[in-house]
Amino acid sequence: MWNFAIHGTMLPAGNLHLSGDVMGATSALLEQRLGAPALFVNGAVGDVSPAAHGLAALRATAGALAATVEAGWAQAKPVPVTTLRVARRTVPLPRPAVSLKRCVGRWVPGFLAIPLGFDLPAETELLAAAVGDTAWVTIPGELQTSFGQAIKGEARGLFASVLLAGLSNDYLGYFMRLEDTRGKGYVGCATLYGPDAGACLTDAAIELLYRLGERPRPLTRPSPRCDSGSGTR
DSSP states (O other): EEOOOOOOOOOOOTTSOOHHHHHHHHHHHHHHSSOOOOOOOEEEEEEOOOOSSSHHHHHHHHHHHHHHHHHHHHHOOOOOOOEEEEEEEEEOOOOOOEEEHHHOTTOTTTOOOEETTSOOOOOOEEEEEEETTTEEEEOSSSEHHHHHHHHHHHHHOSSSSSEEOSSOOOOEEEEOGGSSSSSSOOOHTTTTTTHHHHHHHHHHHHHHHHHHHOOOOOOOOOOOOSTTOOOOO
């Protein structure tokens, strides 16, 4: 299994080939070289896009990613593991809606929104697991990179390696900070639960990792309020 945060958008929109884009090309190279199935798991991909596009760039990027994974594989050492630890948590979310301001433009009043509570859930579940000194936690959508870095930073003293499994177990859109959802744009428009939901998921993910690490979480700041009555639109 290899974990990396990237959108599979290196091929142009007019591409008609059946393809897994750069992630599929990387996995194919790994399977050829290592002689084993390669499973790709995306990360905190909310604001991560490829720097280059086109078939030539895809092949070059896939080669670089495969080489990096191979280097990690060569350094990896098997260790005896007797226990798989699992924890889960249900997280209430702000009311989902399509913000016309973020979809159309800044001139639209912020209170104008199309509610989606009839079609999208009011809560989600995060699942975390740990094997030895490696842990991972699921995110039901596309989490902003800074949130992912915050989770890994908090867990640095708990586990040697922490993976974020983005787009896992559900898809509820993007989870971005307020300052990165201002103005017209696809990502801001697709932040359906508003700019506060990312902090809710981040806080829940950190709490799960502390639980798996069997360590009390330091009370450095209050947890964000996460429920159907909260949220900045």
